[in-house]
Amino acid sequence: MILMSPAEPTSNRKLMWFGVALLAYLAVLMLPTPTGLSASGQVALGLLALVIILWISECVSPAASAVVLTGMAVLGLMGKPLAEGGRAMSSADALGQMLSGFSSSAVLLVAGALFLAVALKLTGLDRRVALLVMSRVGISPARLTLGAMIVGFVLALFIPSATARVGAVIPIMVGITTALGLPVTSSLGATLMIVTAQACSIFNMAVKTGAAQNLISLNFMQASFGRTLTWGEWFITALPFTLSMCAVLFVVALVLLRPHVPPVEEAKQRLADEVAQLGPVTPAEWRLMLVALLLLVMWSTEGVLHPLDTTTTTQLGIALLLMPRIGVMTWSQAEKQVPWGTIVLFAAGISLGILLSRTGAASWLAGVTLGQLGLDAMPVALVVGALSLFSILLHLGFASATGLASTLIPIMIAFAQTLPYGQDTVFGIVMIQAMVVSFGFILPTNAPQNMLCYATGAFSTLQFAKVGILITLAGLALLVLFSATIWPMMGVL
Template identity: 40%
Template sequence: MSKEKNKKEFKPWWILAAFLVMIVINLMPVPDALGVIGLRALSILAFAVIMWVTEAVKYPVSSVMIVGLMIILLGFSPVGDLGSVLGVPDLSGSDMLGTQAALSLSFSGFATSAVALVAAALFLASAMQITNLHRRLALYVLKIVGNKTNAIVMGTILVSIILAFFVPSATARAGAVIPILIGMIAAFNMSKESRLAALLVVTAVHAVSIWNVGIKTAAAQNIVAVGFINEAMGMDVSWLEWFIYAAPWSILMSVVLYFVMTKLFKAETNEIKGGRELIQSEIEKLGPIKPSELRLIVIAGLLLIAWATEGVLHPFDSSSVTLIALAVMLSPKIGVFTWKEVESTINWGTIIVFAIGISLGTVLLRTGAAQWLSDVTFGAMGLDNMPLIAVIALVSIFNILIHLGFASATSLASALIPVFIALTTTLNLGDSSLGFVLIQQFVICFGFLLPVSSPQNMLAYGTNTFTVQDLLKSGIVITVVGYILVLILSATYWQWIGLL
């Protein structure tokens, strides 16, 4: 058993392939427009992409390997005239960057407010799990909608929407809803292989992914994008601004999801008799609402208000208010958990992966590697002679296709957002630059096609309630409609509100 597990966690041939590709890139002639340090940054990106796509090792392990490579390859690279951009203005053109400066670059991601927000968000998601508040909320919504199968589908979507506001983790949201649905199916002697099971679980996981787009704090990859936008473009996107831009897409797609799922998956029954009673019994198992849950409701409610009024009623950004909320949650008497309770529920590797992903993206931006990659990749497509809508259409297709190889949207955002930011310079997009990058980030959240497209898909797939074909059948329709809606909003709403 342990040998099989090790095989899954360790894929030596892919590790070897990643190193070989990196070495080959380093041995290539250095393009005039790139420079040695830029070429080495690209070689590290190639290594990272292969490791991420194949999951040759666990993501935190590959992240530490990336840090080591950045220290060695960048540290012994001549910086040319990039010294000031890389934070070493005292070096002349012939000097090496040095391992100390390379180490600082490798850990630059840890110094960003985006990492603080993700870390605090993980604690908030953990608070929901420890108190079981997210499960209670889900049960109450499902109790209200009733016994009809289509009503339960609608309730599943509503639960995902509500939790997206308060639980900043797609995996945690899926983990709250799916066990309840599985329990309902089992309680009424329905097989896990039934159409009803597939209908409810696939609906839940698609709804989670749809609302990753609509709410800034719903997914870590959104914070990656905002961090790069802040670093490279000198702009910020508040929680409310993101919601105004993205929520209409998610609302419309939620309606689409309901009709797609109820048409594609014909359940064996139109009604789950006794469903409401079953939900009530599950609520009773949770017992009366605890003081810690009440305190968490108050904290989460105030946090949501603070997010929504950022830059309007107060000067605090999303990261700051979330960290303040975390401090309150950890405080004795008025908090909701102790450090001992929370430390075992936090996936600390997520923070490492997130921060080092930002570091790699920052290196790509500062060395000019992202700009060169953008020019080479998209320049050949003649995008500079196309209207903006055509550019969005083509780049979005590229974005959707490349996502097929990534199991982590956070890693995908770390690799692509710097390239998309550079592309705005190549294409001279001007005032439309922010909108273009944000729209591509929305598309990065598309994880509808395969189980490996996102962690929440893998969690759902592990329940054995649906096949890859089931997910693909619904996912293709959702992806195509979502893509068309992106183009429609690009031509209308996003232009009307000044995003493009």
């Protein structure tokens, strides 16, 4: 009798999904070309079906999905003009189209920001910040919940990877729970883990450099509207919404999960001991703090005190961190910990979005989906609400916000440009949808940080969903409310 190893069923399932993805791509290509869609646009839609299945099923790694996407694009686009009336593309032309995303400055910004995250990890500054915050807030359900949110915000200012941020915080939250004599599965453990994950999604929306999906969205917006948002403009625009979401998360977590903290001093002493074990701040940490604060000042004053864009200032900061004696790490140390697959996926996602736009596929798809909802006769606030609901429902099938942004934002841009509003209002609508891409609140599978926290076993999917559904509904209501009140007063809409 032949025994199958445990890995074989998983491998077979992944192979099955990979086959489904390829069949979906071929099926789209073999259909009659719809009216109003070019042959290259049909290939772009086939590629969209391909990568959505690859991303949702996770049958291949993110970097591998980018390679598959590029290969299938070249095979599909060869011999077809990019736009009606153009010349037929060669394989080199098609490959050039699919490499266009790699030349985007947004890719360089993501890479630089990931190097900054590595610097924080190598020096241990991320852990020091988290421990100091948690040791200062005090031991009570409300204070610990607030402390978890403060840690998430501080780290979001400097670490663009949700996975890296949450990965640094989880051991500390587990340590606090066990120090109080409670199991990780206790109400306190569940609260701290859920709040850590949900707050991470909120702060992804608050900080332009806090998440790769923000940068990929802004890249599409720059290409379509000829303008973008500075770090400070993004932060100020998102601030009223994210503060409101933090208040909602705080109340929902305390009321719904009801965390319990026994009256003991052991947790305070344990936190104090862990802070003491860190020792004094090292010279490397001081240098990193200076560079990080300099970057924060440069980001927040972009276009006000200096003409340097976010990407340029980030690269200058990373250059300082890599310099001998002045810096805190070497290239050989950093390159081993940078998730290069994330960068490759990011660039490939931009390439797909550019292809959807240039071939007219995004406009066509927006017309046959969102265009059928009759939104052009609605007030702006209701348009924002309807589009946000569409995005939230679509996100239920995605584990990658970067993949969702690559798929959704070009379609949103194409649709928003058909609405009877001014250019500034259209830009604001798309910007809000770029924030909604981070609405990964309902299922653990909706975001990597959710899965990291779920892997601790602290909470069930049902617990997470209960909190997430309430936050999502509140967020949707706040989006409509702010679109009718605060954002128009701020000039966003």
